[in-house]
Amino acid sequence: MSKICYGLLGFIAMVFSGVGLAHQSSHSQISLQQAGNLLEGEWYIAIDDLERSEGLDINGDGELSWGELVKKQGLINALAKAHLRVQQSQSTCVLSTSDLMLDKLSTGLYVYLPLKIQCPRLIRQISINYDFLFSFDAQHKAILNIKSNNVTQSFIFNNQKRVFSYNSSIENNFQTLFEFIGQGVWHIWIGIDHILFLLSLLLPAALIFNQGAWLKKQCLKQTLINTTKIVSAFTLAHSITLALSVFGWEFISSRVVESVIASSVIIAALNNIKPVVQQRLWLLTFIFGLIHGMGFASVLNGVGLPVDLEVLALSGFNIGVELGQLSIVAIALPVIYGLSRWSFYRNTMLQFSSLVIAGIAVIWLIERVADIEIFNWI
């Protein structure tokens, strides 16, 4: 484009073929990672955009101090909530922000605002509405990247296009199933109370209590039958309550559930020191399994289930829990079986480790009943 002079009477301007690149058009950048019902990431907003549209320089000296910017955190949070809205069918997903930071990019200095967007259910399809700055800068654009399962989808919002529909990369039923199997495995692995409950039940699996002392069972077959009974009872029980609560049954509050789970670990562990239940151990397991199932349900409801694939997702989660459980049994049982030959295990180690487990569970119980934190378990 040639340079021109169009105008007279003092109104003369130059038109250049290009405009500043170092001075870029206004844009913001949002990067999110999707997992379950959660979108987590950050929003980059140019300092220049915020200053010119909202005024950051409180004392008006032309310089922005970090203190001045921090004072504007509330304003910036409010802007984020007002101008980035995520909708999942009829419900609104909740956006929350954390402390802002700064970042220098080649296009200038940016506010780095950590974001968390929580939707009620697992994200399969959501609509994202962005309308920050358009009323002030009609050429403002926003680049949104959402990463899920190593697939990144990008959207560019502009003055004319302010709403996009995002479909999670989980596109078919198999992927949903696998996603939930993964969630199930993961939740049993990190759910140490479930693991300790199961472990307490398995510790004497190769032993029999007779006349006040633990003795070794004669054959492997009996050990396997015992283990199978316990694991099956646990599985059956928690599957029942998990399914019922997912389909809308409401049980006792999660704090009570968690407290009972802690108690179940104490009882199972103490039963190894002074056995009260022996023949009907599977029944005890079943009863407590029902409660553990309610615990899984609260985890699953936290992840959120896809409306259209509830059964599939639930089955996946359950399969995952079983796989996670079996992998623990597969590792623990041979060790327990091997150790059971030694009288040291039978007379000391079994009791000692059960006592430790019971001790941990007592702390959980106090924490959960009193709703306090004694140890930071993570």
Add this chain to the structure above:
Amino acid sequence: MYWVMQWILVMAVLSIAEYVNAKPYVPESGDEIVYVFSSSREMQNINDLRNALLLNPGNFKILNKIVNLYLKLGREKSDPRYFGYAEALLSPYLINNNLPEQSIIHWADILQHRHDFDQALKVLNSLADKRSENPQVYLMRAIIHISRGEYDLALNNCKSLITRATHLVTVSCVAQVKSLTGELQKSFELLRQTLDLSKDSDREEKIWAITLLGDMAVRIGKFSIAEKYYQQVLMLNNHDYYVLASYADLLLKQHQFDRVISLLREFTYVDKLLLRLAQASFKTGDDLSEKYIAQLESGYRLNELRGEKVHLRDQAIFYFSVKSNLEKALSLAKRNWKFQKEPADIKLLLNISINSGNNLEVKNVVEWISRQLLEDIELDSMLNQVVSL
């Protein structure tokens, strides 16, 4: 096709690696100054006017003042954001189509600025149809037509200036068109004489005429005379980015890279000047060349992502002269050709074609040139080389 676009988008996003590998930080103390705003009297003035507009919504006098200031600032600081602010102010009224003439001209200016020439012409035509007396309407139309190689239409608009603009502006317009349609030498002389007789003309009008004389002198091949004209403009306005770029191009042509570097070192915030600086630094092996190139590349990628076409020519030059990516340069130059047909656009396409040893891609360009009477010292030899490929 949709998927292809999606993937291109994703790749483009991912290639802006700095966003992916960003390193956010928290300053050590609350007193730390993290940013200095380029504050100016105009900004304060604009804020006051915006407040006044809030109290008097629909007051076009105030609106035009603000828009005018934004466009002026946008040009002076080479910052496109100001054009977006101006557009946002005008937008609500565009829907109802009830803007006064001056606001519509501002709107056309914004459209032209982002190279939306079709829309800009449509807006300007609506004013010309009402026999607007404002010379800006015809001058802007002339300039758009010149840049698109539509010389007859351009000349008609220049003629409309006779009764509406000063003699110097009218002659500048006519001379620019005629210089591209077989009367280069004659137009140069005419404009030079008119300028000599227009001692009392407005400073901006004189700057435009001198700039045109410089550009014509380059095409005639009188490089030292062109240089004098460019220097004259810079004496009047040392921040004239257009002339700084033309001057740098002239120096680059003569391999005077060090002079380009000293001319443009302070102007890294202006993309087109940063490009020339990068070209010169690249040739001399300057330490800063890598930094300039990286900055340009990330900026161009961002523009691609935004779908902007303003930088197509510069981007093609970048990939041709700095990156030696002939394929990419050619595709950019061809896209640019759809919007702009100025001598610089033509020579760029021919140059890329010569270097890639293939004239198939520029056949229609060569045909187009053969129908014109375009004169340029470099053009004939370039055409000969392209045809003999």
